[in-house]
Amino acid sequence: MADLAPALALAETSARSRWREQLWQWALPIALVVLFLAFATADSRVFSPANLLNIAQQTSYVALFAMAQAVVIITRGFDLSLGPAVSMVSVGAAVAMTAAVTNGSDPVSVLFIGLIAGLALGAATGLFNGVVIALLGVSPFVATLGSYNIAIGIATTLSAGKPVQGMPDLFSTLLYRGNVFGVPAAIVITVIVGVILHVALTRTVFGRSLYIVGTNPRAAAVAGIPVRRVLVCAYALCSSLAALGALMLTARTGSGEPNLGGSLSLQAIAAAVVGGTSLAGGRGGVGTAVLGALFVTVLSNGMNLTRIDGYVQMVVLGAIIIVGVVLDRARLGTR
Amino acid sequence: MERAGAVGTPDQETEPLLQLVGISKRFTGALALDRVDLDVRAGELHVLFGENGAGKSTLINVISGTFLPDVGSFRFGGEDIRHLTPQRARAIGISPVFQEFSLVPTLTVEENLFLGRELSTGGVLRAGDMRKRARALIDELGFDLEPAARVDNLSRAHQQMAEIAKALLGKVRLLILDEPTASLTERETGRLFELIAKLKQQGVGIIYVSHRMREIRALADRVTVLRDGRYIRTLDAALVTDLELVELMTGRKIDVLFPTIPHAPGKVAVAVENLSVGEGIVSDVNFHARAGEITGIAGLVGCGKSELVRAIYGLEPVTGGSIRLHGMPYEATSPRASLRKGVAYFPANRAAEGLALTRPIRENVSMTALDLKRFVSFGMLRQGAERLLINPIMKQLNLRPPNIERPVGNLSGGNRQKVMLGRALTRDLTIFLFDEPSVGIDVGAKVEVYEFMKRLVEAGAAVIVVSSELPEVLALSNRLYVMHNGKIAAELEGAAKTEQNVLSKFFTDHLAEAAA
Numbered sequence: 001m002a003d004l005a006p007a008l009a010l011a012e013t014s015a016r017s018r019w020r021e022q023l024w025q026w027a028l029p030i031a032l033v034v035l036f037l038a039f040a041t042a043d044s045r046v047f048s049p050a051n052l053l054n055i056a057q058q059t060s061y062v063a064l065f066a067m068a069q070a071v072v073i074i075t076r077g078f079d080l081s082l083g084p085a086v087s088m089v090s091v092g093a094a095v096a097m098t099a100a101v102t103n104g105s106d107p108v109s110v111l112f113i114g115l116i117a118g119l120a121l122g123a124a125t126g127l128f129n130g131v132v133i134a135l136l137g138v139s140p141f142v143a144t145l146g147s148y149n150i151a152i153g154i155a156t157t158l159s160a161g162k163p164v165q166g167m168p169d170l171f172s173t174l175l176y177r178g179n180v181f182g183v184p185a186a187i188v189i190t191v192i193v194g195v196i197l198h199v200a201l202t203r204t205v206f207g208r209s210l211y212i213v214g215t216n217p218r219a220a221a222v223a224g225i226p227v228r229r230v231l232v233c234a235y236a237l238c239s240s241l242a243a244l245g246a247l248m249l250t251a252r253t254g255s256g257e258p259n260l261g262g263s264l265s266l267q268a269i270a271a272a273v274v275g276g277t278s279l280a281g282g283r284g285g286v287g288t289a290v291l292g293a294l295f296v297t298v299l300s301n302g303m304n305l306t307r308i309d310g311y312v313q314m315v316v317l318g319a320i321i322i323v324g325v326v327l328d329r330a331r332l333g334t335r
Numbered sequence: 336m337e338r339a340g341a342v343g344t345p346d347q348e349t350e351p352l353l354q355l356v357g358i359s360k361r362f363t364g365a366l367a368l369d370r371v372d373l374d375v376r377a378g379e380l381h382v383l384f385g386e387n388g389a390g391k392s393t394l395i396n397v398i399s400g401t402f403l404p405d406v407g408s409f410r411f412g413g414e415d416i417r418h419l420t421p422q423r424a425r426a427i428g429i430s431p432v433f434q435e436f437s438l439v440p441t442l443t444v445e446e447n448l449f450l451g452r453e454l455s456t457g458g459v460l461r462a463g464d465m466r467k468r469a470r471a472l473i474d475e476l477g478f479d480l481e482p483a484a485r486v487d488n489l490s491r492a493h494q495q496m497a498e499i500a501k502a503l504l505g506k507v508r509l510l511i512l513d514e515p516t517a518s519l520t521e522r523e524t525g526r527l528f529e530l531i532a533k534l535k536q537q538g539v540g541i542i543y544v545s546h547r548m549r550e551i552r553a554l555a556d557r558v559t560v561l562r563d564g565r566y567i568r569t570l571d572a573a574l575v576t577d578l579e580l581v582e583l584m585t586g587r588k589i590d591v592l593f594p595t596i597p598h599a600p601g602k603v604a605v606a607v608e609n610l611s612v613g614e615g616i617v618s619d620v621n622f623h624a625r626a627g628e629i630t631g632i633a634g635l636v637g638c639g640k641s642e643l644v645r646a647i648y649g650l651e652p653v654t655g656g657s658i659r660l661h662g663m664p665y666e667a668t669s670p671r672a673s674l675r676k677g678v679a680y681f682p683a684n685r686a687a688e689g690l691a692l693t694r695p696i697r698e699n700v701s702m703t704a705l706d707l708k709r710f711v712s713f714g715m716l717r718q719g720a721e722r723l724l725i726n727p728i729m730k731q732l733n734l735r736p737p738n739i740e741r742p743v744g745n746l747s748g749g750n751r752q753k754v755m756l757g758r759a760l761t762r763d764l765t766i767f768l769f770d771e772p773s774v775g776i777d778v779g780a781k782v783e784v785y786e787f788m789k790r791l792v793e794a795g796a797a798v799i800v801v802s803s804e805l806p807e808v809l810a811l812s813n814r815l816y817v818m819h820n821g822k823i824a825a826e827l828e829g830a831a832k833t834e835q836n837v838l839s840k841f842f843t844d845h846l847a848e849a850a851a
Contacts, residue, residue: 204714205705212702215691222650222680222688223702223758224671282693 122243
């Protein structure tokens with residue numbers, strides 16, 4: 001490293017705590033490799049190129065939702081309504097597109113109507129959450145639990161509880177079947193979004209404000225940071241990213257599904273937290289979300305291949321959140 | 336009520352009820368109590384007298400078991416006491432009434448009285464018995480207090496009564512009262528004094544903390560003076576004058592060297608007219624601060640001085656009156672709007688209100704300037720420019736070690752305050768509001784903070800210093816306002832700006848009456 005001088009200037013104790021922090025940073029990647037090797041020895045298919053691509057593709061969806069959660073977890077919040085919002089956006093976009101198709105317009109404009117309807121629905125959900133939390137002072141838990149039910153209600157009403165069929169082929173081609181130099185669309189989109197979000201978090205005023213608000217909201221307010229506006233934007237961004245993910249999943253299934261979101265809320269929180277995004281606020285980012293998503297995906301992929309029951313997998317997912325939070329506590333404690 | 340049986344007048348021959356010898360208590364670096372002695376006899380009212388920070392609160396917290404002393408002997412009722420806890424203290428008859436209330440706001444008065452010592456049979460509460468005993472106690476005390484009323488529906492004075500009643504439920508041998516009359520009316524105060532007399536007759540020892548000379552005159556048997564955490568003297572209340580007490584309390588401090596500040600008062604930068612904040616926290620205050628001078632605001636804790644400057648910055652809702660900045664009317668809507676008008680505020684509690692502790696120094700310094708072109712263009716941070724600007728600022732402020740990427744949480748109190756000061760240099764500001772600027776920092780850093788203020792004044796800024804530390808505001812300010820109960824009690828300047836004058840305003844009404 002180029003500058004050894006400051007490192008030498010540090011006291012011994014802080015050198016030790018830095019070493020500990022390094023250990024924490026490497027704990028998850030090591031655990032990931034161990035997990036992967038364990039599943040690979042249990043079942044040789046784990047290592048096959050087809051399965052690796054499958055893992056990568058699956059990770060890209062989970063990572064997108066985990067990034068969405070990370071944005072609000074950084075502010076000390078979370079979004080329980082993410083899953084139902086995904087269902088709602090799926091159904092809403094599908095309904096918009098099928099309506100447009102019957103009017104006989106060209107596929108490109110139908111596609112645009114679908115994308116815009118979906119993203120707008122997502123942004124509206126996030127704005128609603130943000131306003132309730134930041135302006136009315138309701139806790140993120142209660143606010144997003146409320147919109148959880150609202151979103152389920154809307155999704156089920158719009159679709160009458162049945163899958164919405166009849167979207168243009170172009171939609172699935174663009175968001176699912178398409179590829180760039182052989183890389184599937186889902187991965188390409190997630191990588192692009194991840195890079196943009198990373199820049200937004202680390203190099204914009206909004207990103208900087210998110211971390212400061214999450215670390216100490218009172219100090220942020222005293223320093224003149226518009227805390228409420230930052231929070232509203234965070235929830236709007238979270239739900240918009242979730243909406244993008246919802247459109248990608250809808251393209252994969254080929255229809256608007258009122259149950260598409262399922263357990264996504266919790267899965268996304270689990271991925272973000274286990275990757276090192278702190279529920280205490282102010283820590284984490286795109287890196288922790290992607291790492292956590294990879295971990296959760298490898299775990300469920302391995303469990304699928306080794307035929308571990310789906311309901312047992314739910315038990316594991318729930319336990320992961322708890323373990324992630326306990327480890328986060330321990331990590332903060334070492335500082 | 337079952338109280339200690341020892342009937343009669345103070346007995347000087349036998350061992351005192353409470354005897355503390357050489358009690359010391361250190362909090363992370365600061366010596367809060369330095370070899371303090373105190374003895375309280377049964378049936379005596381013993382006043383603890385001293386300035387803010389003299390160690391009175393720490394001492395009563397030691398006596399009531401909240402803090403364990405580091406060294407010293409603690410004897411109570413003829414027994415050596417070790418490892419005292421608040422529960423044990425209550426069990427052996429030490430009953431404190433603190434200034435900060437220990438009541439649960441959502442419970443009723445009687446539920447609070449029996450909190451943690453509920454009467455029950457086989458796990459079922461004996462509500463009737465508790466109500467009967469609560470009413471009997473309140474009647475005996477002569478308080479106008481409804482046992483079934485919820486605490487958060489009560490006025491502050493009634494909460495104070497409930498607090499006293501709570502302390503007197505059960506066996507009491509030593510009662511500790513910390514400024515008990517602060518929120519009582521004249522009539523209620525009279526009741527309390529009658530009660531105190533009754534308790535003394537029953538042989539209860541009383542430790543009484545108060546700044547009010549009149550109460551000390553009316554009640555005290557003996558007075559112990561503390562200063563800077565040290566024991567000064569114990570005096571017979573009948574044989575000491577008010578002036579002697581004030582002199583003992585203030586003493587002459589071996590304190591930091593204050594820089595000579597070349598005040599050059601210019602135009603009025605801040606003018607406040609009939610300003611009110613909250614429900615009487617600040618009421619009808621008029622004051623002004625000019626460019627090129629330090630304006631001091633002195634006052635006891637809770638007198639509203641902090642809320643006054645916070646209202647100017649936009650942190651407290653203004654309920655009446657007006658603020659003018661540089662002659663223009665200003666309605667403080669938000670901190671950012673105030674910063675844009677050139678007003679900066681440095682909070683007293685830096686960890687809670689100032690800093691994002693896990694974030695680097697650089698981000699904490701630029702925090703108040705994230706709306707400026709020099710740090711931001713089209714929403715993107717200019718991180719290179721940020722480093723180039725903040726590095727020299729922190730070098731100039733003598734940050735040690737001078738690495739602006741370290742998290743603020745690793746810094747000492749003095750360095751943390753420097754991070755706050757660094758913010759002052761990131762944008763154009765003309766008005767600086769300092770709230771307790773030297774709390775929690777060491778002597779060396781204090782001097783640097785004062786030097787910093789001096790440079791601000793030399794550059795023509797208006798500096799307002801709010802402080803509970805009298806020597807500090809006295810030495811720094813060109814003009815000094817004294818606040819008392821939310822109002823300006825005096826404006827002192829030049830030769831009139833003395834410690835005695837300020838102190839006399841803290842106790843205004845009482846000294847006036849004592850002199851009459």
